[in-house]
Amino acid sequence: MRIALFVTCVNDTVFPDTGRAVVRLLERLGHEVVFPEAQTCCGQMHYNTGYRREAQRLAVSFVKTFSDADAVLVPSGSCAAMIRDNYPRLGETGSPLDREVAELAPRVYDLAELLVDALGVVDVGAYFPHTVTYHPTCHGLRVLGLGERPYTLLRAVRGLELRELDGATECCGFGGTFAMKNAEVSSAMGWDKARSVATTGAEVLCAVDNSCLMHIGGVLNRQRSGVRVMHLAEILASTEEEPARI
Amino acid sequence: MSRTFVGMPDFPTAAAEATRDPQLRHNLREATHTIRDKRDSAVGELDDWAQLRAAGKAIKDRTLRHLDVYLEQLESAITAAGGTVHWAADADEANDIVTRLVRDTGEREVVKVKSMATQEIELNNALERAGINAYETDLAELIVQLGDDLPSHILVPAIHRNRAEIREIFLRTMAEWGVPAPENLSDHPEALAEAARVHLRRRFLDTKVAISGANFAVADTGTLVVLESEGNGRMCLTLPETLISVVGIEKIVPSWSDLDVFLQLLPRSSTGERMNPYTSTWTGPAEGDGPRNFHVVLLDNGRTDTLADEVGRQALRCIRCSACLNICPVYERTGGHAYGSVYPGPIGAILNPQLHGTSGPVDASLPYASSLCGACYEVCPVAIDIPEVLVHLREQVVSGSGHAMEKATMGAAGWLLNDGRRLGLAQRALGAARSMIPRRAPGPAAAWTDTRDLPEIPERSFRRWWRDRANGGEGGQP
Amino acid sequence: MTGSRERILGRVRAALADVPRDERPDDVAVPRDYASAHTGDPIPTLVDRLEDYKAIVHRVATGELAEAIAETARRRSLARIVVPPDLPTEWTAATSASVVRDDGLAVDQLDAMDGVVTGCAVAVAETGTIVLDTGAAQGRRAISLIPDVHLCVVRADQVVNGVPEAVAQLDPHQPLTWISGPSATSDIELDRVEGVHGPRILEVLLTGE
Numbered sequence: 048m049r050i051a052l053f054v055t056c057v058n059d060t061v062f063p064d065t066g067r068a069v070v071r072l073l074e075r076l077g078h079e080v081v082f083p084e085a086q087t088c089c090g091q092m093h094y095n096t097g098y099r100r101e102a103q104r105l106a107v108s109f110v111k112t113f114s115d116a117d118a119v120l121v122p123s124g125s126c127a128a129m130i131r132d133n134y135p136r137l138g139e140t141g142s143p144l145d146r147e148v149a150e151l152a153p154r155v156y157d158l159a160e161l162l163v164d165a166l167g168v169v170d171v172g173a174y175f176p177h178t179v180t181y182h183p184t185c186h187g188l189r190v191l192g193l194g195e196r197p198y199t200l201l202r203a204v205r206g207l208e209l210r211e212l213d214g215a216t217e218c219c220g221f222g223g224t225f226a227m228k229n230a231e232v233s234s235a236m237g238w239d240k241a242r243s244v245a246t247t248g249a250e251v252l253c254a255v256d257n258s259c260l261m262h263i264g265g266v267l268n269r270q271r272s273g274v275r276v277m278h279l280a281e282i283l284a285s286t287e288e289e290p291a292r293i
Numbered sequence: 294m295s296r297t298f299v300g301m302p303d304f305p306t307a308a309a310e311a312t313r314d315p316q317l318r319h320n321l322r323e324a325t326h327t328i329r330d331k332r333d334s335a336v337g338e339l340d341d342w343a344q345l346r347a348a349g350k351a352i353k354d355r356t357l358r359h360l361d362v363y364l365e366q367l368e369s370a371i372t373a374a375g376g377t378v379h380w381a382a383d384a385d386e387a388n389d390i391v392t393r394l395v396r397d398t399g400e401r402e403v404v405k406v407k408s409m410a411t412q413e414i415e416l417n418n419a420l421e422r423a424g425i426n427a428y429e430t431d432l433a434e435l436i437v438q439l440g441d442d443l444p445s446h447i448l449v450p451a452i453h454r455n456r457a458e459i460r461e462i463f464l465r466t467m468a469e470w471g472v473p474a475p476e477n478l479s480d481h482p483e484a485l486a487e488a489a490r491v492h493l494r495r496r497f498l499d500t501k502v503a504i505s506g507a508n509f510a511v512a513d514t515g516t517l518v519v520l521e522s523e524g525n526g527r528m529c530l531t532l533p534e535t536l537i538s539v540v541g542i543e544k545i546v547p548s549w550s551d552l553d554v555f556l557q558l559l560p561r562s563s564t565g566e567r568m569n570p571y572t573s574t575w576t577g578p579a580e581g582d583g584p585r586n587f588h589v590v591l592l593d594n595g596r597t598d599t600l601a602d603e604v605g606r607q608a609l610r611c612i613r614c615s616a617c618l619n620i621c622p623v624y625e626r627t628g629g630h631a632y633g634s635v636y637p638g639p640i641g642a643i644l645n646p647q648l649h650g651t652s653g654p655v656d657a658s659l660p661y662a663s664s665l666c667g668a669c670y671e672v673c674p675v676a677i678d679i680p681e682v683l684v685h686l687r688e689q690v691v692s693g694s695g696h697a698m699e700k701a702t703m704g705a706a707g708w709l710l711n712d713g714r715r716l717g718l719a720q721r722a723l724g725a726a727r728s729m730i731p732r733r734a735p736g737p738a739a740a741w742t743d744t745r746d747l748p749e750i751p752e753r754s755f756r757r758w759w760r761d762r763a764n765g766g767e768g769g770q771p
Numbered sequence: 772m773t774g775s776r777e778r779i780l781g782r783v784r785a786a787l788a789d790v791p792r793d794e795r796p797d798d799v800a801v802p803r804d805y806a807s808a809h810t811g812d813p814i815p816t817l818v819d820r821l822e823d824y825k826a827i828v829h830r831v832a833t834g835e836l837a838e839a840i841a842e843t844a845r846r847r848s849l850a851r852i853v854v855p856p857d858l859p860t861e862w863t864a865a866t867s868a869s870v871v872r873d874d875g876l877a878v879d880q881l882d883a884m885d886g887v888v889t890g891c892a893v894a895v896a897e898t899g900t901i902v903l904d905t906g907a908a909q910g911r912r913a914i915s916l917i918p919d920v921h922l923c924v925v926r927a928d929q930v931v932n933g934v935p936e937a938v939a940q941l942d943p944h945q946p947l948t949w950i951s952g953p954s955a956t957s958d959i960e961l962d963r964v965e966g967v968h969g970p971r972i973l974e975v976l977l978t979g980e
């Protein structure tokens with residue numbers, strides 16, 4: 048399958064390893080990845096902060112960039128959720144944006160959905176001999192409804208031991224501008240989440256959203272916990288020949 | 294005069310302070326986790342919860358879209374049943390009506406059943422100014438009233454107090470208000486409940502006027518419905534001669550048969566019980582049974598403004614179960630006082646700015662009092678999409694004056710992000726400057742770096758790596 | 772207050788400008804595909820749910836009701852029992868407690884009673900709820916509220932499975948009291964405690980199975 052990668056602005060700028068892991072993983076599975084260079088940002092931050100018009104402009108640009116794609120992979124749960132759940136609220140009913148979004152949205156996937164639903168794979172041939180715990184993230188859990196998919200993918204990874212995370216469904220406290228506007232509450236939530244993560248004894252905390260991982264990882268680092276955070280793509284891209292560094 | 298929320302600081306300020314209070318954090322964590330578990334198991338028992346929730350939402354939507362019809366219907370049904378209906382456009386008018394009605398009875402004392410509407414209009418203060426004493430009878434309301442405190446939860450207004458604190462309040466203050474607490478009072482919940490029983494018993498038997506709210510008002514029959522647990526509601530609704538019920542205009546359900554949905558949704562969402570111990574329904578005064586005089590005050594007080602907003606309107610579906618508070622990770626850490634209103638938590642964050650407008654500092658800060666995690670929407674029995682309304686209200690806040698810095702930043706980010714090439718150039722600049730980015734940042738970014746490390750900025754963006762790879766450049770392997 | 776009535780209704784209508792003029796309330800569809808009940812086995816479910824919320828249940832064979840009431844009164848040391856005016860006299864025939872028929876007793880007289888015996892209108896199995904509608908053998912609301920012990924007689928044919936069936940059977944023009952166990956509170960640390968202002972003891976006598 049030919050898959051168009053919308054890497055997202057945060058991954059592009061701060062977490063390029065995730066994008067590279069996605070490319071490696073999908074090419075290994077025999078698929079073609081394209082990266083339309085006109086892409087920028089889904090507009091989530093603007094939308095969530097109340098800047099609807101800016102978000103609308105970015106939505107128009109996203110739709111224009113990806114309208115021809117067979118499948119669009121968005122390796123960030125909250126950005127995929129933005130596109131699927133909030134873009135439909137951005138255009139007036141019956142407007143061109145509204146119609147184009149309705150047409151494109153069903154082809155927009157998060158990584159776990161792409162693999163399990165669109166490509167029908169669970170065992171991606173990955174090898175990752177470490178203990179891992181998984182944080183489901185709010186958008187992955189409640190908006191995309193990823194459910195068991197990420198766990199199924201992780202369980203199929205050779206060498207990987209999955210540890211259950213206490214209070215997994217609870218928000219990590221990132222919340223975009225919330226982390227700045229209500230920094231104390233945000234970090235109180237982050238510290239509680241980091242504590243649950245540390246309690247699992249896992250070496251790696253995995254999620255499908257680098258924003259949440261940046262937040263929890265920032266706390267874990269500050270606590271000198273030694274727990275490393277990794278996007279699901281990086282674990283799934285890891286093989287015996289080319290193991291991911293942790 | 295009891296305390297009010299007037300003059301509270303904005304949410305971030307109050308929340309930061311509350312978050313640093315270890316006793317409060319502990320009380321809230323225990324309480325919210327207990328009730329969450331109860332709700333989960335009560336809801337989990339019903340395999341048609343999704344259908345009930347959809348029906349509850351639709352019934353409320355039907356009501357709201359035709360509220361004028363139902364209000365008139367309710368009025369005539371109550372009148373036909375022998376009750377008297379009053380209309381109050383705002384808090385002052387409602388307080389005046391109730392004060393006048395109490396004065397007309399010649400009584401100077403009233404007993405109250407827990408009611409959010411009367412809290413909202415600060416009725417007790419208005420009555421006090423008129424020389425009328427209002428006694429709260431719900432245990433948690435009693436704790437708040439005796440402690441000269443503010444409510445911090447919709448269902449359990451004293452949720453921020455633990456048993457030791459409650460015991461201390463009872464010992465210190467009950468005597469001033471009436472029957473004192475026994476000297477050897479322990480802090481066991483049984484003993485504290487018993488002290489409240491003894492304290493209020495005579496009051497129930499003697500007081501001639503009661504004031505209540507209503508959980509539901511049924512338009513086609515004129516029936517009012519009150520759900521409660523302790524029996525204080527039954528006492529107030531049954532023993533006095535005059536009953537005055539203050540009811541928000543959104544409390545209507547169209548028909549008696551609609552209660553089959555709400556009597557399942559509300560208790561399970563609220564106390565996490567299959568059914569609360571007592572539910573009373575009444576349709577006008579009953580011959581030889583209960584109050585002979587019955588008044589209903591229909592309250593607007595900002596609700597029609599909320600109704601006028603097509604996105605925000607859904608907040609009026611709320612049945613005040615408090616499930617959204619109990620599940621909210623922000624509420625769990627800040628408690629209710631930080632929201633500066635009798636309506637705290639996620640519902641408060643969308644209701645207060647709509648009832649009062651977003652011009653005040655507290656109300657303007659409430660739409661941001663959320664990480665948009667969506668847990669509130671998931672548990673809401675009438676499917677209020679609280680994150681959607683929060684974002685909608687943020688739009689209103691930023692469209693007002695102020696926020697210059699943020700607007701400039703968003704504008705610049707928008708400009709940058711509108712073009713893949715521009716973004717690529719900015720990433721190069723950032724990559725080049727990466728060694729100059731401090732681990733602990735000054736200025737506004739300190740809000741982040743005070744408690745969290747920043748990630749390292751990579752030298753090469755994904756975009757550049759992709760381009761290099763396409764050009765067969767070095768390090769092109771994925 | 773006509774002024775405010777018209778003002779509020781006017782504001783409501785203005786607020787609903789987006790609702791098409793010809794839309795009628797019933798045009799807003801309400802999906803009614805929720806279940807009418809979640810159990811098919813009402814009696815055991817009722818017993819289970821009543822006990823779960825700390826009511827005491829006795830299953831009593833028809834003909835043994837008077838003895839069961841007498842026994843309960845004895846065990847609870849109830850000296851004075853109030854009953855509604857139309858309570859079947861056989862029900863209290865065996866008790867040695869003094870039985871007072873309510874003919875409009877004052878609250879203080881009610882407060883001097885140790886217990887009350889009533890029937891009910893409907894019982895809802897899956898929520899453990901008994902509904903009193905002030906009809907046959909139930910009396911006015913105050914008599915089942917003020918005494919501390921409530922003995923409630925429920926006939927098997929009064930038990931329905933779920934809440935929707937109960938709502939459909941009940942007459943909203945009667946004052947209704949839905950009772951699920953003794954009074955309780957969770958206001959202290961959300962720890963549930965039975966027994967506050969309403970009767971602290973609820974004993975249910977289930978007959979006619």
Ligand code: SF4
Nearest residue numbers: 611612614615617673
């Ligand atoms: S918004 Fe929903 S969950 Fe929150 S109190 Fe209202 S009905 Fe309950």
